[in-house]
Amino acid sequence: MLASALLAGLALGSMYGLLALGYHVTYAVSGTVNFAQGSAMMLGAVFAYALIVALKWPLVPAVACALALCALYGLVVEAAAVRPFVRRGSNAWLIATVALGIVVDNAALFTFGKEPRSLPSPLALTPITVGETSLGIYPLQALIPLAGLALAALLDFAGRKTRWGIAMLAVVQNREAASLMGIHTGRVIAAAYALSAVLAGIAGMLIAPLLNVNADMGTLFGLKAFAVAILGGIASAWGVMAAGVLFGVAESLITATLGSGYTQILTFALVIGVLAWKPQGLFGRAAVKKV
Amino acid sequence: MTKALSRRLFLATAGLVAAAFVLSPRAQAQEPIKIGLVTALSGQSARAGEAITRGLTIAIDEINASGGLLGGRKLVLVRRDDEANPQKGVTAARELVFNEKVAVLFGGLDTPVSMAIVPLMNAEKKPFVGPWAAGTPITKNGASPNYVFRVSAVDEIVDKAMLNYAQKTFGAKNCGMILVNNPWGESNEKGLTAALTAKGLKPAGIEKFEGSDLDVVPQLTRLKAAGADCLFLVGNVGPSAQVVKSLDRMGWKVPIVSHWGPAGGRFTELAGPSAKNVHFVQTYSFFSRQGPVGDKVMKALMAKYPDIKGAGDITPAVGVANAYDAMMLTSLAIKAAGSTDGDAIRQGFYKIGTYDGLIKKYSQPFTTTVHDAINENDYVWTQFIEDRIVPVGAS
Numbered sequence: 001m002l003a004s005a006l007l008a009g010l011a012l013g014s015m016y017g018l019l020a021l022g023y024h025v026t027y028a029v030s031g032t033v034n035f036a037q038g039s040a041m042m043l044g045a046v047f048a049y050a051l052i053v054a055l056k057w058p059l060v061p062a063v064a065c066a067l068a069l070c071a072l073y074g075l076v077v078e079a080a081a082v083r084p085f086v087r088r089g090s091n092a093w094l095i096a097t098v099a100l101g102i103v104v105d106n107a108a109l110f111t112f113g114k115e116p117r118s119l120p121s122p123l124a125l126t127p128i129t130v131g132e133t134s135l136g137i138y139p140l141q142a143l144i145p146l147a148g149l150a151l152a153a154l155l156d157f158a159g160r161k162t163r164w165g166i167a168m169l170a171v172v173q174n175r176e177a178a179s180l181m182g183i184h185t186g187r188v189i190a191a192a193y194a195l196s197a198v199l200a201g202i203a204g205m206l207i208a209p210l211l212n213v214n215a216d217m218g219t220l221f222g223l224k225a226f227a228v229a230i231l232g233g234i235a236s237a238w239g240v241m242a243a244g245v246l247f248g249v250a251e252s253l254i255t256a257t258l259g260s261g262y263t264q265i266l267t268f269a270l271v272i273g274v275l276a277w278k279p280q281g282l283f284g285r286a287a288v289k290k291v
Numbered sequence: 292m293t294k295a296l297s298r299r300l301f302l303a304t305a306g307l308v309a310a311a312f313v314l315s316p317r318a319q320a321q322e323p324i325k326i327g328l329v330t331a332l333s334g335q336s337a338r339a340g341e342a343i344t345r346g347l348t349i350a351i352d353e354i355n356a357s358g359g360l361l362g363g364r365k366l367v368l369v370r371r372d373d374e375a376n377p378q379k380g381v382t383a384a385r386e387l388v389f390n391e392k393v394a395v396l397f398g399g400l401d402t403p404v405s406m407a408i409v410p411l412m413n414a415e416k417k418p419f420v421g422p423w424a425a426g427t428p429i430t431k432n433g434a435s436p437n438y439v440f441r442v443s444a445v446d447e448i449v450d451k452a453m454l455n456y457a458q459k460t461f462g463a464k465n466c467g468m469i470l471v472n473n474p475w476g477e478s479n480e481k482g483l484t485a486a487l488t489a490k491g492l493k494p495a496g497i498e499k500f501e502g503s504d505l506d507v508v509p510q511l512t513r514l515k516a517a518g519a520d521c522l523f524l525v526g527n528v529g530p531s532a533q534v535v536k537s538l539d540r541m542g543w544k545v546p547i548v549s550h551w552g553p554a555g556g557r558f559t560e561l562a563g564p565s566a567k568n569v570h571f572v573q574t575y576s577f578f579s580r581q582g583p584v585g586d587k588v589m590k591a592l593m594a595k596y597p598d599i600k601g602a603g604d605i606t607p608a609v610g611v612a613n614a615y616d617a618m619m620l621t622s623l624a625i626k627a628a629g630s631t632d633g634d635a636i637r638q639g640f641y642k643i644g645t646y647d648g649l650i651k652k653y654s655q656p657f658t659t660t661v662h663d664a665i666n667e668n669d670y671v672w673t674q675f676i677e678d679r680i681v682p683v684g685a686s
Binding site: 004005008011012015047115116117118125127129131133134136137138209210213216217219220221252253255259260261 | 350406459472496498499503505506509510512513528529532533536539540541542556557561563604
């Protein structure tokens with residue numbers, strides 16, 4: 001019983017981690033986030049449903065196209081809800097991204113409809129069994145933590161070794177100096193938003209076969225993922241991923257041992273407790289503000 | 292010129308007099324009786340609202356074809372969308388009562404919306420008839436006199452029926468509850484606990500889950516560990532599907548007795564092949580052997596709506612069946628009242644003798660203390676066979 005709860009928690013937690021990574025990448029380069037990350041996740045699932053189930057595209061082009069659309073959405077978020085406010089030194093991007101998320105959720109209600117639909121996956125049909133006993137999870141659930149780790153590693157590698165990654169790091173370290181060195185900081189920030197939406201889209205597609213596809217599927221996930229990002233220390237990619245896994249496993253184990261009535265109370269109390277103990281998050285470092 | 296004018300005047304006056312003489316009594320006799328409906332007509336529950344509309348329409352057509360009510364007055368249906376939102380529901384109800392002057396108002400499927408409309412109707416002394424929403428306090432609202440009547444399932448009675456069915460069909464001795472974490476789940480937690488207590492029993496466990504929960508395995512594992520030999524499931528179609536998929540993953544084959552949530556959408560698509568293991572309550576099924584009323588309604592539905600080709604297309608069936616019977620009973624109440632006065636119709640409901648309806652043969656369905664026409668003996672237990680809701684035992 002604990003083994004299956006642990007495995008299910010790992011999968012759930014990796015999903016939170018993926019979404020939270022999206023908060024991390026934009027925060028790292030620009031100090032801003034798309035609060036409606038859950039809407040980007042929903043879009044990933046809805047685009048995948050539309051292309052794979054409704055239009056019957058083959059898997060690979062459908063996934064690529066859905067992710068491209070997510071990236072486009074990320075660019076729109078940055079251009080419409082973040083840049084205009086940051087340019088004026090305003091913090092209104094906070095509420096602007098939330099507002100854009102609500103607009104997108106409702107647009108999805110209109111076009112996709114309110115009825116939940118199913119996005120089948122061959123990896124979520126029969127559970128994994130060892131001998132005669134079922135482990136209580138689908139192969140997809142075992143795959144998600146691997147995908148999460150791979151993406152975190154890829155981000156880490158790209159950040160240190162590729163030209164774009166180094167440019168991003170430069171923008172993180174000192175935006176003015178980077179811009180003087182010929183790095184187009186505006187483009188780097190826009191790219192970070194696109195990447196953030198793609199990560200959310202991947203999470204949405206991975207989660208859809210386990211849950212179902214509907215217009216408000218991202219709301220609660222987005223909220224929990226933000227808690228995870230803060231818990232892990234939003235400036236650290238590995239920290240965010242680890243905090244996601246921790247949060248998911250905690251949720252699953254608390255439900256399994258104490259009962260579902262305690263899950264939300266204890267997990268969020270845990271978040272508050274950890275932040276009181278380490279205000280920068282579990283893996284974050286204190287930011288030094290230079291005057 | 293004067294001659295022409297006076298002739299024109301004469302003709303006009305004669306015409307007016309004739310018109311007044313000929314038209315006025317008939318115009319009065321034929322002024323239609325307006326029947327209001329406030330339900331979800333858009334969004335997730337649009338299909339349910341459409342089902343209620345169809346049931347009412349078939350009944351109204353039948354009444355009008357046999358000459359209408361109160362000396363030839365025809366019935367007309369006036370609909371408003373509540374978007375499943377209580378505020379919008381009250382606004383729509385107010386508009387129908389004050390502007391459209393409906394004689395009777397029908398409600399929709401959402402308990403919170405109906406609960407919001409109830410005080411308005413009792414204050415305005417207009418009958419409010421529920422063909423769907425099952426919340427116990429809708430009819431048991433404490434008002435006296437009470438203008439709210441219902442032809443549908445009632446949570447607390449459904450809960451008793453769920454326990455009886457689990458014991459009778461599966462020999463269940465230790466049932467666990469798996470309930471969606473919202474007011475509907477809570478209301479059934481109360482009802483189920485009361486039903487168990489009445490028989491000196493205790494639940495194996497009470498577990499809640501969120502509508503957005505990815506995995507209900509931990510909750511179900513607890514119920515399994517507590518030795519549950521049967522599950523009571525309460526949740527809308529999406530959450531119910533999550534429970535079924537989680538049971539699949541655990542490989543736990545346990546009887547599932549459910550409220551009518553799975554009937555509200557694409558349950559087989561969402562829950563997969565194990566969807567058929569869920570036994571859930573309905574008030575009527577068009578798949579069982581139909582009586583004369585069933586045949587008549589089915590024929591009328593197929594003639595009126597080209598998308599209905601058989602029993603499988605009448606979805607959700609409970610909406611159509613409840614609304615049809617509710618409209619027929621209401622017409623008997625109006626007949627007994629002899630007018631469209633709200634209080635007279637309310638008392639008219641108590642005067643209904645017997646009526647051979649779709650769901651059952653009603654015999655004095657309403658009294659001053661009983662405002663629910665349907666009780667635990669009238670429920671039908673069903674399961675999904677492919678995407679059809681079929682009475683258990685039939686295939």
